[in-house]
Amino acid sequence: xxxxxxxxxxxxxxxxxxxxxxxxxxxxxxxxxxxxxxxxxxxxxxxxxxxxxxxxxxxxxxxxxxxxxxxxxxxxxxxxxxxxxxxxxxxxxxxxxxxxxxxxxxxxxxxxxxxxxxxxxxxxxxxxxxxxxxxxxxxxxxxxxxxxxxxxxxxxxxxxxxxxxxxxxxxxxxxxxxxxxxxxxxxxxxxxxxxxxxxxxxxxxxxxxxxxxxxxxxxxxxxxxxxxxxxxxxxxxxxxxxxxxxxxxxxxxxxxxxxxxxxxxxxxxxxxxxxxxxxxxxxxxxxxxxxxxxxxxxxxxxxxxxxxxxxxxxxxxxxxxxxxxxxxxx
Amino acid sequence: xxxxxxxxxxxxxxxxxxxxxxxxxxxxxxxxxxxxxxxxxxxxxxxxxxxxxxxxxxxxxxxxxxxxxxxxxxxxxxxxxxxxxxxxxxxxxxxxxxxxxxxxxxxxxxxxxxxxxxxxxxxxxxxxxxxxxxxxxxxxxxxxxxxxxxxxxxxxxxxxxxxxxxxxxxxxxxxxxxxxxxxxxxxxxxxxxxxxxxxxxxxxxxxxxxxxxxxxxxxxxxxxxxxxxxxxxxxxxxxxxxxxxxxxxxxxxxxxxxxxxxxxxxxxxxxx
Numbered sequence: 151x152x153x154x155x156x157x158x159x160x161x162x163x164x165x166x167x168x169x170x171x172x173x174x175x176x177x178x179x180x181x182x183x184x185x186x187x188x189x190x191x192x193x194x195x196x197x198x199x200x201x202x203x204x205x206x207x208x209x210x211x212x213x214x215x216x217x218x219x220x221x222x223x224x225x226x227x228x229x230x231x232x233x234x235x236x237x238x239x240x241x242x243x244x245x246x247x248x249x250x251x252x253x254x255x256x257x258x259x260x261x262x263x264x265x266x267x268x269x270x271x272x273x274x275x276x277x278x279x280x281x282x283x284x285x286x287x288x289x290x291x292x293x294x295x296x297x298x299x300x301x302x303x304x305x306x307x308x309x310x311x312x313x314x315x316x317x318x319x320x321x322x323x324x325x326x327x328x329x330x331x332x333x334x335x336x337x338x339x340x341x342x343x344x345x346x347x348x349x350x351x352x353x354x355x356x357x358x359x360x361x362x363x364x365x366x367x368x369x370x371x372x373x374x375x376x377x378x379x380x381x382x383x384x385x386x387x388x389x390x391x392x393x394x395x396x397x398x399x400x401x402x403x404x405x406x407x408x409x410x411x412x413x414x415x416x417x418x419x420x421x422x423x424x425x426x427x428x429x430x431x432x433x434x435x436x437x438x439x440x441x442x443x444x445x446x447x448x449x450x451x452x453x454x455x456x457x458x459x460x461x462x463x464x465x466x467x468x469x470x471x472x473x474x475x476x477x478x479x480x
Numbered sequence: 481x482x483x484x485x486x487x488x489x490x491x492x493x494x495x496x497x498x499x500x501x502x503x504x505x506x507x508x509x510x511x512x513x514x515x516x517x518x519x520x521x522x523x524x525x526x527x528x529x530x531x532x533x534x535x536x537x538x539x540x541x542x543x544x545x546x547x548x549x550x551x552x553x554x555x556x557x558x559x560x561x562x563x564x565x566x567x568x569x570x571x572x573x574x575x576x577x578x579x580x581x582x583x584x585x586x587x588x589x590x591x592x593x594x595x596x597x598x599x600x601x602x603x604x605x606x607x608x609x610x611x612x613x614x615x616x617x618x619x620x621x622x623x624x625x626x627x628x629x630x631x632x633x634x635x636x637x638x639x640x641x642x643x644x645x646x647x648x649x650x651x652x653x654x655x656x657x658x659x660x661x662x663x664x665x666x667x668x669x670x671x672x673x674x675x676x677x678x679x680x681x682x683x684x685x686x687x688x689x690x691x692x693x694x695x696x697x698x699x700x701x702x703x704x705x706x707x708x709x710x711x712x713x714x715x716x717x718x719x720x721x722x723x724x725x726x727x728x729x730x731x732x733x734x735x736x737x738x739x740x741x742x743x744x745x746x747x748x749x750x751x752x
Contacts, residue, residue: 153556153557153575153576154557154576154577156559156576156622158622182600186599225612225678229677234686241686242686245680250613250704251613254614255615255618375687388700388703389704
């Protein structure tokens with residue numbers, strides 16, 4: 151690991167200043183992804199600003215709904231009574247990811263910022279536009295079984311690997327960010343992660359020194375609590391990243407779908423919400439035929455690579471399965 | 481092999497003793513075999529972590545072999561950290577890069593916590609930090625100011641094994657034993673989480689949850705601990721017994737002196 155300066159932030163403002171003051175600085179919270187990437191020489195921060203002890207651990211009701219502290223751990227969040235009762239989709243997504251140890255360490259803010267598990271991103275002997283802009287993409291013509299089928303660019307076919315953000319997107323969450331000047335702003339989760347385009351090295355819209363302080367869940371999203379399901383498909387039944395994941399949420403009245411959310415994970419550079427699928431569902435009565443139509447619509451724009459055409463059918467079947475479970479029809 | 485008298489601790493072998501003589505800068509770094517091996521590894525790439533430790537920089541002034549891939553270096557960005565390990569206060573000065581795992585093993589000589597993959601994938605380095613299971617390989621020691629760490633060495637009370645340790649022995653829940661300290665620390669964490677009603681990926685209804693763990697629940701919750709020997713059936717049985725208190729019969733026992741004598745006689749060996 152390369153040497154770095156360790157700074158323990160006295161408070162949020164000092165932490166932000168310490169990062170802004172050094173171009174190579176990064177915030178450190180749970181460290182589960184960052185420290186690993188530093189050992190692999192993929193991340194090379196010159197300064198780590200430790201924010202893990204700052205007072206952003208609370209999960210509490212707010213005017214807008216529920217506020218999840220950026221430094222609350224994944225375990226605390228998944229098991230909080232208010233989350234389990236009102237947003238069980240989020241609990242399901244979190245406990246589908248990583249291991250017990252990692253969820254105890256990982257924070258909500260850090261989870262959003264985890265980086266792709268593309269093999270070429272991790273292997274410093276390989277080209278990767280995300281790790282080293284301009285070096286090329288090893289995966290585009292390489293082994294791309296786990297890569298994107300939607301929204302990719304010639305420069306990057308990596309996927310966002312997380313689970314939590316998929317559920318947050320289905321629940322219309324927003325990310326509260328404190329900027330360099332101390333001013334806070336709210337970023338809808340759907341705008342938080344980026345598609346790769348010409349700048350695959352930028353995973354999110356955050357600028358240098360932007361600090362996530364909380365994630366907000368709206369009150370209205372609790373209406374999905376009775377009809378939601380997180381489905382994760384992976385190479386083994388536990389402790390693996392998704393090949394395809396689906397966060398499905400429905401608002402049902404008298405057997406008819408009043409509102410729907412379908413978010414796909416591990417198919418694109420960001421959590422992929424399918425407006426097409428949601429349009430196909432809204433106003434319809436619950437049933438497999440409708441779910442099939444939604445699944446077809448969701449993958450219409452898919453552009454599979456050499457080794458991941460299976461993801462198209464898998465995603466379609468997973469959407470049907472997740473909606474069926476959300477609707478309690480299986 | 482040089483002859484080693486029985487019942488005397490093995491220290492340096494001939495090769496190591498000769499090397500020590502040829503490398504006077506190593507003199508005084510410690511006489512135990514372990515200290516020698518740690519220090520002699522400082523220039524190597526594989527044991528990179530060893531050269532991050534402030535007190536083990538004996539090789540720092542030695543000339544590098546031509547073409548050496550990496551210069552031995554002194555500790556940089558030294559951070560002071562005070563924490564409690566197994567109930568004992570510890571104050572350390574460490575290179576900022578040192579993770580808890582290396583601080584435990586290489587600095588404090590507590591080698592119970594094992595280094596497996598060193599990148600958060602195997603669980604061998606699992607310890608309890610403020611009561612919660614965590615991975616020592618991904619925890620920078622500098623971040624542990626004021627925290628309480630429990631390692632496998634801290635679970636027993638004197639000669640009284642922790643119930644989870646006893647259950648692992650009873651159920652033969654290991655073969656080579658390398659993953660075992662991590663398995664046991666993780667299992668202790670699992671039981672604590674279950675007592676607080678934590679849910680898992682296989683919990684049928686996360687809204688209601690459960691405090692009673694099925695074997696499926698144990699398997700899921702322990703999935704962050706890999707056992708290459710495949711001792712999983714014994715591990716699940718041990719965790720289940722420690723969790724539920726339901727005693728199941730031990731399926732093995734130590735051989736008696738009579739049985740051992742009979743085997744010796746049959747095989748013609750003087751010792752078995």
